[in-house]
Amino acid sequence: MTYQEKKSIVSLISSLLIFAAYCLYRYPQYPEGALDSKEMVHYWGSFVLVLTLVSIAAHIVISIIFNIVFRMTTGEKEPAFADELDKRIDLLAFRNSFAVFVVGFLLAMGSLVIDRPLKVMFIVLIVSGFLSDVTGSLSRLYHYRRGV
């Protein structure tokens, strides 16, 4: 298995773990009984903001650890640059990831149109963000294994 394939798998697993761990951590803090209140909007706002920052930081740390482990186990250095194949696969992964997020965004807006609680809109939005991240990693893995 090549560096890029391993990296895609590590990215996929870390996304799943970060999201699951963060949701488990934040779930008990949900302001019960505060239906569509200011407190609830504040909760969801901080949920999204902190999740974004935590994800970025965790991905950077995991990527550094992965590179160190890769060097130690294979004796090879990781590729120092992205060539035309990497860029093309990145574009395809971004396209798929973006498409998933747009569908999720439209569903989230749809939930407001059919008078669902604000909570539903935020949950759909957060889940679509997570799924778009997973789709990006899966697309990368697929194209590195099967070609473009």
Place this chain on the structure above:
Amino acid sequence: MGKALVGNHIRKLRFNRNEMTQQQLADKVGVTRQTIVALEKGNYSPSLELAFRIALAFNLPLEEVFFYGENSEEG
């Protein structure tokens, strides 16, 4: 994703050039080894620029390194 329509003789040419490694060829043409692997497996059609750089690395005209369609690699 199907096989690329642009085939090549890169593997054969590497072995005819003192068993040049994939990494050596990759360094020569400015891509990663993964890209050479994908090209040899027929999983990727290179850009015109990369195709020319690979042909130049072997000192051969483009059509002796790459072919279009079902022409299978012999040898």
